[in-house]
Amino acid sequence: MRLLGKLNFWLLADIAACFKAMIFEAGRFAPLSLVFFSCLFPNPASGASPVQPDEGLFSMSLEELMNLEVTSAFKKPQSIKDTPAAVFVITQEDIRRSGASSIPELLRMVPGVNVAKIDNGNWAVSIRGFNGIFSDKLLVLMDGRTLYDPLFSGVFWDVQDTMLEDIDRIEVIRGPGASSWGTNAVNGVINIITKDAYATRGVLLSGGGGSIEHGFGSGRLGSKVGDIGAVRFYAKAFERGAQEKKDGGSAWDDRRMLRSGFHSNWHFASNDSAAVQGDIYTEEVTSRVLGFNESFSERRIIESDIPASGGNILVRWKHLFDKENELNFQFYYDHTDRKFTDMGRESRDTLDFEFQHRFPLFGFNDIQWGCSYRHTWDDIPIKHGYNVGSFQPSSRKDDLFGFYGQDEMDFFQDRLRFLLGVRLDHNNYTGMEVEPTVRVIYSLNSRQDLWAAFSRAVRVPSRYNRDAIWLLGTERDLTRQLPIEMAFKGDHDFRSEKLWAAEIGYRWTACTRLAFDITGFANFYDDLFTAVAGEIFDHHGMFIQPILPENYGKANNFGIELTGNFNPLDWWRLELSYSYLNTNYWIESEHRAGSGLPAEYMEAPDHQVSFRSNMNFTEKLELDVWLRYVSSLSKLDIPSYTGVDIRVGWHPLESLEISVAAKNLLDPRHPEYKDDFLQLISTEIPRSVYAKAVWKF
Numbered sequence: 001m002r003l004l005g006k007l008n009f010w011l012l013a014d015i016a017a018c019f020k021a022m023i024f025e026a027g028r029f030a031p032l033s034l035v036f037f038s039c040l041f042p043n044p045a046s047g048a049s050p051v052q053p054d055e056g057l058f059s060m061s062l063e064e065l066m067n068l069e070v071t072s073a074f075k076k077p078q079s080i081k082d083t084p085a086a087v088f089v090i091t092q093e094d095i096r097r098s099g100a101s102s103i104p105e106l107l108r109m110v111p112g113v114n115v116a117k118i119d120n121g122n123w124a125v126s127i128r129g130f131n132g133i134f135s136d137k138l139l140v141l142m143d144g145r146t147l148y149d150p151l152f153s154g155v156f157w158d159v160q161d162t163m164l165e166d167i168d169r170i171e172v173i174r175g176p177g178a179s180s181w182g183t184n185a186v187n188g189v190i191n192i193i194t195k196d197a198y199a200t201r202g203v204l205l206s207g208g209g210g211s212i213e214h215g216f217g218s219g220r221l222g223s224k225v226g227d228i229g230a231v232r233f234y235a236k237a238f239e240r241g242a243q244e245k246k247d248g249g250s251a252w253d254d255r256r257m258l259r260s261g262f263h264s265n266w267h268f269a270s271n272d273s274a275a276v277q278g279d280i281y282t283e284e285v286t287s288r289v290l291g292f293n294e295s296f297s298e299r300r301i302i303e304s305d306i307p308a309s310g311g312n313i314l315v316r317w318k319h320l321f322d323k324e325n326e327l328n329f330q331f332y333y334d335h336t337d338r339k340f341t342d343m344g345r346e347s348r349d350t351l352d353f354e355f356q357h358r359f360p361l362f363g364f365n366d367i368q369w370g371c372s373y374r375h376t377w378d379d380i381p382i383k384h385g386y387n388v389g390s391f392q393p394s395s396r397k398d399d400l401f402g403f404y405g406q407d408e409m410d411f412f413q414d415r416l417r418f419l420l421g422v423r424l425d426h427n428n429y430t431g432m433e434v435e436p437t438v439r440v441i442y443s444l445n446s447r448q449d450l451w452a453a454f455s456r457a458v459r460v461p462s463r464y465n466r467d468a469i470w471l472l473g474t475e476r477d478l479t480r481q482l483p484i485e486m487a488f489k490g491d492h493d494f495r496s497e498k499l500w501a502a503e504i505g506y507r508w509t510a511c512t513r514l515a516f517d518i519t520g521f522a523n524f525y526d527d528l529f530t531a532v533a534g535e536i537f538d539h540h541g542m543f544i545q546p547i548l549p550e551n552y553g554k555a556n557n558f559g560i561e562l563t564g565n566f567n568p569l570d571w572w573r574l575e576l577s578y579s580y581l582n583t584n585y586w587i588e589s590e591h592r593a594g595s596g597l598p599a600e601y602m603e604a605p606d607h608q609v610s611f612r613s614n615m616n617f618t619e620k621l622e623l624d625v626w627l628r629y630v631s632s633l634s635k636l637d638i639p640s641y642t643g644v645d646i647r648v649g650w651h652p653l654e655s656l657e658i659s660v661a662a663k664n665l666l667d668p669r670h671p672e673y674k675d676d677f678l679q680l681i682s683t684e685i686p687r688s689v690y691a692k693a694v695w696k697f
Helices: 002-025 029-040 062-066 092-098 103-109 463-467
Strands: 086-091 113-117 123-127 138-142 167-174 188-194 202-210 213-225 229-240 255-269 272-292 299-322 325-340 344-361 365-379 389-391 395-411 416-427 431-445 448-459 468-477 482-489 497-511 514-533 537-539 542-569 572-587 607-616 621-630 641-653 656-663 688-696
Touching (some): 062 497, 062 514, 062 542, 086 092, 086 514, 092 621, 103 167, 103 607, 123 138, 389 463, 463 468
Parallel strands (some): 138 188
Antiparallel strands (some): 086 167, 202 213, 213 229, 229 255, 299 325, 344 365, 365 395, 389 468, 416 431, 448 497, 468 482, 514 542, 537 542, 542 572, 572 607, 607 621, 621 641, 641 656
16 A cells, blocks of 8 residues: 555656646646546446545545535535535645645635735735735635725735634635625635634644744643533744845845634524634734835835734624524624834724624525624824825724625526625715626536626725825936936825626536536726826925826736546545636726826736645555646746645644645745835745644643
8 A cells, every 4th residue: 555655656746747847838738637637547437335424534525525515605604516606615624734834825725816925924815816915806804804904905914824723614705705795805705714612622732843934833722611612712823034035145034923812602592602702913023125215315225123913802693593594793893003114003993793684585585684884993103214105194984884685596496596696885985885796506417517607896995095195216307317206195086996707617526536616707897096197396305206096997807717626546635726817907098198007017827726636645644745836927027936845744643743844845945926015125935844743632
């Protein structure tokens, strides 16, 4: 058995080499590889019995994965195969075997998700394009709590963390989710869902270290509380060393974080349940950004610690009238406080209330409706001296009211289902926004499903779009022989960016060993943020070139996303994900002079491939290989790269796991993205290795 495992490993290595070569020749390789593997390992005979959940060494069969229940698509539980949306679930087994040490790393395995590491504390993460340090068309949640920050529109990924062992799954919805989740869920929704406290009883300790992951450790204690509840407490800390610049010198981006929290679940009666959870954290990151000297006459590098801290508490209550008739109420409070080098800091508080009711009607309608209210207030005192920006006013309160309703109708014994939904959101910037969706799914048979959707979504203006005054750079005017400072100035007339999206998908569980999912989409964007040059003026001897926001931009993109899962043997699982993206931008013809479209530089790769192999040589020894290819970002001068990660796991005891993970083995270091917004100094991602031990008792 072990000899066969080794032979298959060398076979995999040869396949990987061919795989890399074929990528550079043609992007058509992704679908061909699935055919190759299917031919290499024939399906079992038709009379063979399917793999049972407790057989083999994987926690779920492929059929069980396709029937995995998700809740993030339309705020109700339904299996993946019955969901008329592009859904991908990262399971706890995927997390454990990935070798990843952060949540953004895990998202690299999802087709259509663009993930690029900028430095040790900053990531560019988006879905279906428009990538950047602040990807403003992606809504990210943790247990239903939104992580989207309205200051710049986006997510501060450096502080989105928890114990990876406590994550039950990460549900990724590619495509608009605004009819359920509201504004800013334009290109997709990512919901990080942690485990129920009943599933985390006992003690878990984990820790390790390595070349970049200098040291990390976490601990969790969980217990039942009488006959009505369960609770767990956790703490986590880590230190990551600095990465490297292009010249091989230190990027000065080391990072330290301490986080702790609790999660409790309660069952007061057969029909009532509740959850109460919370987290607190503190982080310190060092960073280098491009700023200005005191006279603003030249650029300078600012080196600074960037502390961040925050906390949240969430309460969720559910009442069941019967299996399909339920009430849900959720409340959370969130506080964040972070510094932006010497520019200043943001302090933000958010209160959020949400109510929803789901019930059947006339036997073939599944009705769901709900309302929400969010109140957020901030304080952004910008420090004077070397600063590059400010916000006027420096303090602001905003409200968001939402109402949504949807109806899923079943026909022909549930083989044909229509879903109609609409959400109405009212915000302080643009007033009422309407975001509808129409979806249909048809079950060709018990193993094949075809679905289609047409949706609208909007991205509302951020504080930056409306209230910022931000220095962008210095140019020299040859006619005056003096430098000109370019400064962005927000405009209160800036409107929402809009998307109309069409999607179609097909899922096929060919047998117990082979399944695949393919999605095609076409997106049409209007009223995109356009930077328009205003008239130059003299301000106390300094020439200022104002850059004003307008909605003159347009874009469209289309693409395909493919996922194939294959079990050639009971102890070997393969997963191939491929995505193709083509995006076109333009500015309305009458406004092209003196205008620029920043979205052109929020670039995402045309081709992405993720190929994972998980092998269990014995019940105690496992080997995981992850091969990734990402095509170049020409506008940012970022070359394509191919990365290989290898993880070896050993279980000397049922309660103990020891693993070693090596990342980016094919080159000493490579760049993945370049930020032109906060002017971060570009860093490169080095080859690294770390060891980890997890003990449960």
